[in-house]
Amino acid sequence: MSLPLLGWFRHYDKPTLAQDLGAALIVTLMLIPQSLAYAMLAGLPPEAGLYASILPLVAYGLFGSSRTLSVGPVAVLSLMTAATLGQLQLEGVHYLDGALALALMSGGWLLLFGLLRLGFVAHFISHPVMSGFISASALLITLSQLGPLLGVRLEGHQLQALGSLVRQWDAITLATVVISVASLTLLLWSRYRLKGMLLRLGVDEGLAASLVRLTPALLVMVAMLLSWGLDLGALGVALVGEVPSGLPAWSWPQWSALPWQALIVPSLLLSLVGFVESVSVGQTLAAKRRQRISANQELIGLGVSNIAAGLSGGMPVTGGFARSVVNFDAGAQTPAAGIYTAVGIALAGLWLAPWLGVLPKAVLAATIVVAVLGLLDWRQFLHTWHYSRTDFVALGLTFLVTLAVNVELGLLAGIAASLLLHLYHSYKPHWAEVGLIAGTEHFRNRLRHQVELDQSLLCLRVDESLYFANAGQLEDIVATLVSLRPEVRHLVLQCSAVNRIDASALDSLQMINDRLQLAGIGFHLAEVKGPVMDRLRQSSFLDRLNGRVFLTMYQAWNGLTTQPEYVI
């Protein structure tokens, strides 16, 4: 574990301080409504969101490796938290305890992976799986916000909530709907129109973008004023309710009352999703400034950050996409910006808390819905469909299971499907009979290229590592080819695509060798890679080989052909 802090702190000067402070101010204003909204999405009291935006940011500032990542509550993790705790049917104080436990446990996983340098685990969520998961999550989040937007209380998980909405059609209050429509209109207008308008008015590009990002904060302030002035609560509009004033206190879940074993897998998935999301944002931003982030250091940073969240009454956190981009665009130079943001949120918690209670929940729901709209990426569905049906299957499965069953199973199904599909590909290897491309020393598939062939020489390229699942296929391919070409005297196996030969495949090669020997056909290998050759030397295969191992296909060709007899 190293302290990246030591890297940037020595060169910390006034201009950097000014830039970091500026960015922190904007991010703070953005984070206040977000932290309240995501706490609501997770089914937690509003202060759980605020507390998750204080200590965790300091922890990440000290241990994280990205200079511009903005850590805090994010939509997808909030949904996962709500889904997990909802399934366990926890209530009241146990529900909050469950959220703390999730933060602590997922922090534990992240820290463990980081210390063991297992950053690669994140790669097991493929891009299509992540894409299907995020899109389905965005739909589920939107769905869950229909309750606060319409002023009713939805029952049931996932798509069932829609049914409960229909049943409560009478309970929808006009005042809430007006607030929701107004908020959504303002936010959407700001998202799609405001920036263009400001630019036409001659506002600077960066400032315009920041103003757009601050619309939610502005909306929240106006809504608080209106709610207080018009006493919206008396009109039946659901309000956020009392937010305790003050700084977070030390917290520790009551483990004995928690089904913590049931949190092991969910917390693992939570940490993986949080890490993948965070690292991809972090890498993109770092690349823009030619900086690098370390996956293992990120794991440690996010791990400590989540543990800090769990210890200070907060919910699970990770680097948020939109917030980090704002932080970056607003000029944040070092992780100190995150620490200043934490101070900002702490001050907000101290001063604003008494006022936040009057905020209508519908306003927060509107900010959530507009924020997750950007997560729905249908174009990715199309691209994936065009590029690879296999990848699309993984994406589609993840999307459907997440939507129809639950987020945990959706993600697991996607990971399992993508691994199985990968194995499926390698079990049925692509192979080609290759011939010499005239004028070169290069051998290619006779079906795709104009190549020279030799009647007595069969050159076979098999496009997969040879292992237990596909070893039998190679036996079949060789047997079939040889039976179709009785004039063949030598078979050369081009091993340029063979990265590994396991013990089962070695047995198969031995079998092929023995059968070819009985049939009076020489069996040769060419272009065997170093590591594979090292391995073969450990066995008796090379001693029993009824042929030679050639460095290149061309040398095999020169050594074994009589003369090229026909050209296709």
Add this chain to the structure above:
Amino acid sequence: MSLPLLGWFRHYDKPTLAQDLGAALIVTLMLIPQSLAYAMLAGLPPEAGLYASILPLVAYGLFGSSRTLSVGPVAVLSLMTAATLGQLQLEGVHYLDGALALALMSGGWLLLFGLLRLGFVAHFISHPVMSGFISASALLITLSQLGPLLGVRLEGHQLQALGSLVRQWDAITLATVVISVASLTLLLWSRYRLKGMLLRLGVDEGLAASLVRLTPALLVMVAMLLSWGLDLGALGVALVGEVPSGLPAWSWPQWSALPWQALIVPSLLLSLVGFVESVSVGQTLAAKRRQRISANQELIGLGVSNIAAGLSGGMPVTGGFARSVVNFDAGAQTPAAGIYTAVGIALAGLWLAPWLGVLPKAVLAATIVVAVLGLLDWRQFLHTWHYSRTDFVALGLTFLVTLAVNVELGLLAGIAASLLLHLYHSYKPHWAEVGLIAGTEHFRNRLRHQVELDQSLLCLRVDESLYFANAGQLEDIVATLVSLRPEVRHLVLQCSAVNRIDASALDSLQMINDRLQLAGIGFHLAEVKGPVMDRLRQSSFLDRLNGRVFLTMYQAWNGLTTQPEYVI
């Protein structure tokens, strides 16, 4: 579904008939003690073994594709049957019903796989896993026979049985021990010495081998006579007990009283193990006579065979190794030999049944123990250790879990471990910086070969298909190499070992391309295979590629090098 019968029956003549009849006689004599013994091993009444050696052989004769495979009860399937039914704590008639259900269900799996042409499923049990499983099974079988050999009744599964043996030390009867020791001595002497002796006496090689194989039958006959003459039963020696005389009748398990859901996975594993064992014997024997067997037809043959076993009161069956070799050596030419064997066993069931009851169980136990000794293959452990530690892990895990927990979990753990280890290898790809081997157009690893390199050109070969689990690694490798070599102007990725690029890896390649472009470095591909190129053309990657796709590395070298500047 085809009838292989139609292939050989047209040419069936007298010499073939004579050869088949001769082989059938020898196999019948071998199969009588085996079927009794394996029924005992499975915890079933003796007739379950006999019945499994009648109709199933006829069924295989009609539907199977191997000409010399001898189907019937085998040691490992009997052990698996006993383990499965023992765990479910079935008793009496339900135990027999359980065995019938296992035969029917595993027959159903085999038939299903055969009709769906899924013969490949067998490949998912790798050779090391099968080897570890068979060796552990042989040990467990030997252990389970200590009861009958010592005349006590063992309690508990797996290694626990040893404890029960120690507790019953007093109950061991001398007469039983004498019979066991005499039987074991005779069988071992026959196995290791008899053939040499007979050969020295001038007996023909084939006859000598057959006589050795018939020792168990001879032993059984002598033991029956002695047991009857000396009234061994009265001395406290456990006897086989009444064997009903007659032919098998139609049978059907009482499904409603069976926990058949709990048999789904065990019957699947049973069918896989039976199939793998059978196919490997069948292929070896077929290859000796330049014949071929069809994996899918074998599945159908074994499937129908097991269904026939279940419908006629028999236990699960498959092709046995030793028996098939005897059948082959004794000159069996067609599957008709199997049908004649079935007739032989049916006659034995009719005529011998009243006499079989006096046979001491200890004699059968001795034949089992000596038969499975050959399954213990320690040399395979050593070979695998030398060749590949990865394969050894799969082998060792299967061996240990099978021995210490149970056969089902042992096999599943082995399959899971070998798949995960395969994935683990591909996630961390081997890569090499390659250079031109002087005098050729061939590129090889600069660390292993004397190659020409160019300062401004970096040639990188990555030895794995690019997919989600390893795509991130490629980004890291390229970033590291480029940062170490600031003078590089072009990077060529040699794709000869890249058999697939999935959507996640495509994103990574795009990322690499963008980063290299920012750094002013050209990104080129060479030796991209046809199927991979087809796929890339479906995406926008090639349009955005900051470089070219070369047919060969040599063309890339000629097109991009200024001149070779240093040689290592």
